[in-house]
Amino acid sequence: MAFRGLKYYCSEAFKNIWYNKLMAITSIITVMSCLLIFGFFLVVQLNLNDITKQLEGQCEIQAFMPQEYNDEQAKQVCDKISVLPNVKSAILETRQQAYDNYKDTLGTAANVMENINPEEFLPASCKIRPNDISQLNELEAQVSAIEGVEEVINRRDTVNGVISVNSIIRNGCIIFAVLLALIAVFIISNTIKLDVHARQREIHIMKYVGATDWFIRWPFIIEGIIVGFLGAVVAILITLLISSLLLNALDSFGNIFQFRSSSDTMPLVSVVLLLFGVVIGALGSLVAVRKHLQV
């Protein structure tokens, strides 16, 4: 397709859109709605991914030693744990530290602890962070097998919960997006179909004077792409607006989870939405051209 051809195709495409303004606007709004919902899910997904990672970061297993183990013995056990393959960090918590930490949580009621001997209150333990969260079970087994480890506890259930919620949302998002995309493709193809019918006469004449099939098809395909593109641009602007409003509102929760700023997510979201818009538009027009443009 030579440049002169491209110019002609685009001008014809814009003429079509102008000629059929109302339908074009309807299609643009449809594409926009689809992409808007998709964009919203995408932003949520990106943040959930982050939160999962943050949770995974917090995920640790704790290996408790017998109550009678002193600091020296506990340190030796912790050292053994730290050289296991999937261990990111292994931090010793001595009996004294465990006692102090517990006391801290009591706040003003801490004085009830005064007569308790730290060496008899809580055992020493080792807090372990894994490199690979999915290998947690194996790590737990390896840690349990080490001599001097009496009990291993973990917070896997919470993390698994978040991970499965995350994947439910992700799958739902994909299904929803595909559904919406199909609707958008249908509506665009309908718009193009109307344009094809409106220009039936012209198409006929073009065929008689020897236009190639693709010469006739291109303006309609470009029309679909323009509609998809415009829908995406509007969707991006609205996503930008909503997500910055929402993030401001959520800022008060900022100390629990770190949300992504929109300047962080928007470049990716914009590219994805533009791509989707263009693909949806092109697909819609291809469907229409195949079905209604017997050239």
Added chain:
Amino acid sequence: MIIFDNVTKVYDDNKTVALENLSFTVEKGEFVFLVGHSGAGKSSIIRMLLCEERPTSGKVIVNGFDIGTLSQKQIPELRRSLGVVFQDFRLLPNRTVYDNVAFAMHVVGAPTKQIRRRVPEVLSLVDLAHKARAYPSQLSGGEQQRVSMARALANNPSILIADEPTGNLDLKRSDEIMAILDRINQKGTTVVMATHAEKIVNSMQKRVITLDMGALVRDEEKGGYEVGI
């Protein structure tokens, strides 16, 4: 230029035999009338020349293209070597006379410079240079048909095909059209025209191929219009 060799055309949908064992050839530079009653098969021949229909059996060759086996991709190439004019003009109502003609050149990818030079040329060939900016609705039927002839000629076809071009016109307008067709033919373009306008055929004294129910019944040099009852 054109070879019909034992051509039969049966339409699939109603099993009508539109053409039956038809054979004739048209040489370069000829002027040929196809005459016959309505339903005799004239338009079927025209559509076959354009590869809108294909022969059921037999062979049709147009400008070296074998219509029976021509691939979908080659059809535009065939049509670029032909110019075609219909009874109902088939102009684009929302484009000027100039643009209606330029359009045909755009479609085949002619350079803008060539379009600017060629369009006035063909418009003056049909005596419409002064109407370049008018819209089809502002023209008489005869003028509209001349625009459609200019469009057919824009890409310098070697054959001009006309299906009842005077069908919607009175005798005076028809004569203007015929004068232009004759002029075009004098310049070397082959002309094939389907018609049942008796007076026109008789006055032109050209080759006449007469059809009846899809069969060739007469083929005469400098013939007249005689289609029987």
